[in-house]
Amino acid sequence: MHLLYVFLALLSLSDGFDPNCPGRCSCDYVQSVQCYRLTEVPSAIPPTTKKLYISHSKIQHLQLSNLTRMLALEDFILLASGTESVENDTFKALGTLKTLELWKNKLRRVPSALPASLEVLKLNDNSIYVLHGSDFEGLKKLKILELKNNLISSLSDIFSSLASLQSLMLDGNNIETVAGPLALPHLKHMSMENNKLHLIPAIFFTSLQSLQFLSFSGNLLTRIPINLPKSLVSLKMERNQLKVVRFRDMKHLENLSHLYLSENSLSSIEGAQLLANLTTLELSHNQLQMLPLRFPARLQKLDISNNLIQRVTVQDFQDLRDLKHLFLDNNIVSLFEAGALQRCSQLSNLALEQNLLLSIPLRLPGTLARLDLKGNAIRDIAERELKDLKQLQVLNLRNNKISALDLKALEGLPRLRHLYLDGNPWNCTCSLLRAREVLKAKGTDVRGGQCAAPAERQGESWMSSKKIMRQCEHHLHLTEKSKETKKKSKPEEHSTIRINVDDDYYDYEID
Numbered sequence: 115m116h117l118l119y120v121f122l123a124l125l126s127l128s129d130g131f132d133p134n135c136p137g138r139c140s141c142d143y144v145q146s147v148q149c150y151r152l153t154e155v156p157s158a159i160p161p162t163t164k165k166l167y168i169s170h171s172k173i174q175h176l177q178l179s180n181l182t183r184m185l186a187l188e189d190f191i192l193l194a195s196g197t198e199s200v201e202n203d204t205f206k207a208l209g210t211l212k213t214l215e216l217w218k219n220k221l222r223r224v225p226s227a228l229p230a231s232l233e234v235l236k237l238n239d240n241s242i243y244v245l246h247g248s249d250f251e252g253l254k255k256l257k258i259l260e261l262k263n264n265l266i267s268s269l270s271d272i273f274s275s276l277a278s279l280q281s282l283m284l285d286g287n288n289i290e291t292v293a294g295p296l297a298l299p300h301l302k303h304m305s306m307e308n309n310k311l312h313l314i315p316a317i318f319f320t321s322l323q324s325l326q327f328l329s330f331s332g333n334l335l336t337r338i339p340i341n342l343p344k345s346l347v348s349l350k351m352e353r354n355q356l357k358v359v360r361f362r363d364m365k366h367l368e369n370l371s372h373l374y375l376s377e378n379s380l381s382s383i384e385g386a387q388l389l390a391n392l393t394t395l396e397l398s399h400n401q402l403q404m405l406p407l408r409f410p411a412r413l414q415k416l417d418i419s420n421n422l423i424q425r426v427t428v429q430d431f432q433d434l435r436d437l438k439h440l441f442l443d444n445n446i447v448s449l450f451e452a453g454a455l456q457r458c459s460q461l462s463n464l465a466l467e468q469n470l471l472l473s474i475p476l477r478l479p480g481t482l483a484r485l486d487l488k489g490n491a492i493r494d495i496a497e498r499e500l501k502d503l504k505q506l507q508v509l510n511l512r513n514n515k516i517s518a519l520d521l522k523a524l525e526g527l528p529r530l531r532h533l534y535l536d537g538n539p540w541n542c543t544c545s546l547l548r549a550r551e552v553l554k555a556k557g558t559d560v561r562g563g564q565c566a567a568p569a570e571r572q573g574e575s576w577m578s579s580k581k582i583m584r585q586c587e588h589h590l591h592l593t594e595k596s597k598e599t600k601k602k603s604k605p606e607e608h609s610t611i612r613i614n615v616d617d618d619y620y621d622y623e624i625d
């Protein structure tokens with residue numbers, strides 16, 4: 115807060131002391147001018163200005179005369195200002211212009227005669243409905259072109275003069291067809307999410323030899339395009355209409371490490387092991403009933419949540435030594451063989467919530483830091499199920515059918531920090547209250563939930579009820595001993611690693 119005041123004070127000082135700074139604008143030492151709520155481009159802007167930023171203004175028509183004096187301009191940004199048209203040649207003479215951003219306006223076409231110096235052109239959120247080859251003529255230095263959320267319906271080879279283009283964003287248009295080849299030898303990123311594509315001709319990719327990141331998510335594609343460039347590192351095909359994936363057509367993609375296929379209609383992914391260097395595979399919201407015979411051997415993250423998987427067997431995950439994150443939640447898994455993940459010696463995050471498990475799977479890898487079993491039909495917790503999980507920090511058993519806790523099972527989890535037990539039909543005996551003492555002494559954060567039995571304790575919260583505490587007082591001679599445990603476990607706390615939440619959006623707090 116304090117810093118903000120200082121900043122504002124400085125801002126108003128600089129305003130006040132710079133006689134050249136126009137009204138409603140602030141000007142700073144690097145020849146940068148920022149203006150809000152204007153009705154015209156200020157005529158008094160210093161001619162040395164390098165960056166002009168205007169937003170939330172009303173500038174319906176931008177005319178050539180409005181910018182003619184600004185010959186040093188490098189960045190021109192006109193945002194959310196209702197701009198409908200730009201007079202021909204308005205930017206032509208600005209020979210040092212590098213960045214032109216005209217976001218959130220009402221433009222119906224790309225401004226004409228853009229200067230050859232341009233490196234970044236962003237025209238997102240306008241009403242541009244057609245692109246012409248002449249729009250981009252001579253832009254040999256252009257590296258980034260963004261036309262997201264416009265009304266473009268087709269794409270032909272209009273970008274051929276963009277010899278330096280590295281990033282092309284066309285998400286959120288109405289593109290139904292593309293013709294090729296797209297001759298962009300330096301293009302690295304291309305995104306055409308949320309369009310209406312149903313077919314990508316093979317020839318489209320023949321001159322995209324540097325393409326690394328490609329997204330066609332949110333289209334109507336029924337197959338993965340063939341002839342994808344060998345340079346590809348990441349391919350997004352989420353929210354399409356894929357029924358099968360022919361991995362044979364992709365096996366030349368030796369650098370492909372990320373493949374996103376969620377929200378399609380896949381019923382099988384046999385052959386995926388051909389993508390030997392894949393590290394991330396996302397398949398959630400498909401119709402998979404079985405796990406494939408083999409997975410790509412280098413997978414680190416596998417998401418098969420929201421499918422129809424029934425069984426997990428010892429054969430399924432044999433090769434996956436690098437696997438760290440496995441999402442199998444929201445399936446109908448009722449059989450999970452003992453030791454099915456034993457070979458996954460890096461696994462730290464296992465999501466099995468919302469399945470049909472009757473018990474905690476046996477012989478889970480000792481590397482697990484987070485185990486989610488919420489919303490199954492588990493009836494009890496046995497010592498042998500949890501005894502190897504020395505790294506476990508988060509255990510979610512919410513909404514199961516557990517009524518009693520085995521103290522030994524919990525004592526064997528030295529690093530447990532968060533335990534979710536609510537939504538279970540707890541039988542609040544005094545021995546359950548002992549578990550409460552043990553957990554409190556360990557410093558575990560517990561959501562206990564309410565008692566279902568005995569009748570007189572129904573609805574009481576067993577982790578905090580004073581009433582039950584009083585009734586059980588004479589049973590709780592454990593208190594002294596558990597204090598000792600706490601002391602002993604202190605050194606452990608120092609070595610506690612933070613739960614790695616880097617690339618997983620997975621939230622165990624969700625009810």
Ligand SMILES: *[C@@H]1O[C@H](CO)[C@@H](O)[C@H](O)[C@H]1NC(C)=O
Binds near residue numbers: 154174179
């Ligand atoms: C542009 O300049 C013309 C005069 O040259 C002026 O009439 C008009 O108001 C200016 N428009 C904007 C948006 O500044």
Ligand SMILES: *[C@@H]1O[C@H](CO)[C@@H](O)[C@H](O)[C@H]1NC(C)=O
Binds near residue numbers: 202226
């Ligand atoms: C502006 O340029 C386009 C083509 O670049 C041309 O068709 C149009 O007639 C021009 N408009 C004016 C008013 O000169």
Ligand SMILES: *[C@@H]1O[C@H](CO)[C@@H](O)[C@H](O)[C@H]1NC(C)=O
Binds near residue numbers: 369
């Ligand atoms: C694959 O990646 C490596 C390392 O980044 C790179 O040297 C190689 O050129 C890439 N292969 C292709 C076909 O782009």
Ligand SMILES: *[C@@H]1O[C@H](CO)[C@@H](O)[C@H](O)[C@H]1NC(C)=O
Binds near residue numbers: 367390391
């Ligand atoms: C995996 O990547 C390595 C090096 O990046 C490469 O030599 C190898 O051919 C790739 N394997 C496959 C099957 O693409």
Ligand SMILES: *[C@@H]1O[C@H](CO)[C@@H](O)[C@H](O)[C@H]1NC(C)=O
Binds near residue numbers: 567
């Ligand atoms: C609760 O536990 C007590 C003592 O073990 C037992 O007698 C009783 O039947 C249990 N109640 C329910 C509903 O399971």
